[in-house]
Amino acid sequence: MQTILVIEDDESLRDTIGVLLEQEGFKAVLVGDGRSGLDQALALKPDLMMVDLRLPGLSGMEVCKQVRAAALPTPIVVLSALADEVDKVLLLELGADDYVVKPFGTRELLARIRAVLRRTGPERTRVVAFNETEVDLEHRIVRRRGEEIKFTPAEYNLLTFFLQNPNRPLTRDLILNSVWGYESYPNTRTVDAHIGRLRQKLEPEPNVPRHFLTVHGVGYRFVP
Amino acid sequence: MQTILVIEDDESLRDTIGVLLEQEGFKAVLVGDGRSGLDQALALKPDLMMVDLRLPGLSGMEVCKQVRAAALPTPIVVLSALADEVDKVLLLELGADDYVVKPFGTRELLARIRAVLRRTGPERTRVVAFNETEVDLEHRIVRRRGEEIKFTPAEYNLLTFFLQNPNRPLTRDLILNSVWGYESYPNTRTVDAHIGRLRQKLEPEPNVPRHFLTVHGVGYRFVP
DNA sequence: TGCTTTATTCACAATTCCTTTACAACTCTT
């Protein structure tokens, strides 16, 4: 499922867009200010992001700039108020892929999103990296300091699930459901055991985890 | 005020629930059959609905299905008779958020309602900030001056409860009920201890609180 | 002020929760 990050401070508009996107089968992540927007963009690596120009704190333009500075390939659609008198050329130079002027209809918004997604196409990031390890999703290879590490299917699935959901505490039940599926019902200790194996292979100090953190009483959290 | 729609064909039970809810400050809308229940649900968009499984006309299950088909986000609590041998998994898959087996105590019912409302509740705000701290509800992360602070489950639950009820004096009993729930009955000193821990972590001067204030003889009050 | 009630703080034990290890069952390969 494609993820779209929406950075918009008007709460009601934000929610509207959120509902709209989810109806259309996207996963929508909503934030209200530039700072968290930028954080989310870097962590989530969404398939597309929509950025309001006028934002509290970090401005939309600043967010674009920093996203590009981080070499994220994520396409950006800018939302701007009519009054803003945007310099469109500047905007596109900043790295935006399209812009929509408020107020806009849902129909138009969706059309723009689809168009941008089509243009920028499905060249997903096939390699994810954190700390000293890189995961090549396409070839299903994990390297640490350039050296290949073997992963069993269960371990690898768990790892990629974490990669897709960084910085968020994931409950054991959620992990079981997502990685093992609805069909099988292993007990939740199983997750712990596998976390242990991940740590063994990927943490510099397996007993002082820096990436696969436990959130006591809740579950686990991966921080890249 | 939060509106709760009750769909229950047993008139006396229906009235009992109605009175109970209104005592607790909810607005209760009562109907006796599935058809009108569904109509009301779509028209009212209540904050929560309680649905009896056995209903004349449209069954409770059918109501759930249709409500979900209409993409209403309203949480649903199902009421079922002991004899009904409910398939809980099926129920939850149908879109119900919780179920209560008849006969139930009023205490239990209220607790369930509160729990569901809390779960599904106003988690629209993803990041809340006050003074130098920000709480990222989605990531369950609390930061102070940008630095992450660890919170235990009890502390975190208490904190978010305060965030959701700012500027209002909250009695210890209310806090216990809301945060700890109905299953456990810790004594009210427990709340004090936890308030202390919150202050320790979040107040600039823990012994001169500016956010987690005590209301002598009453309870506590959070001012952002 | 002195007295009573209420709140804070601290240390600690009970409990809950997590980690690790070992191992048996199971699945593939050969």
Next chain:
DNA sequence: AAGAGTTGTAAAGGAATTGTGAATAAAGCA
């Protein structure tokens, strides 16, 4: 069919959390 690798689970040990009581402090009140 044996062997190698994988996986779920149980059990033991360790760590973190949490409720409580007792000592102390603060607030309210006459």
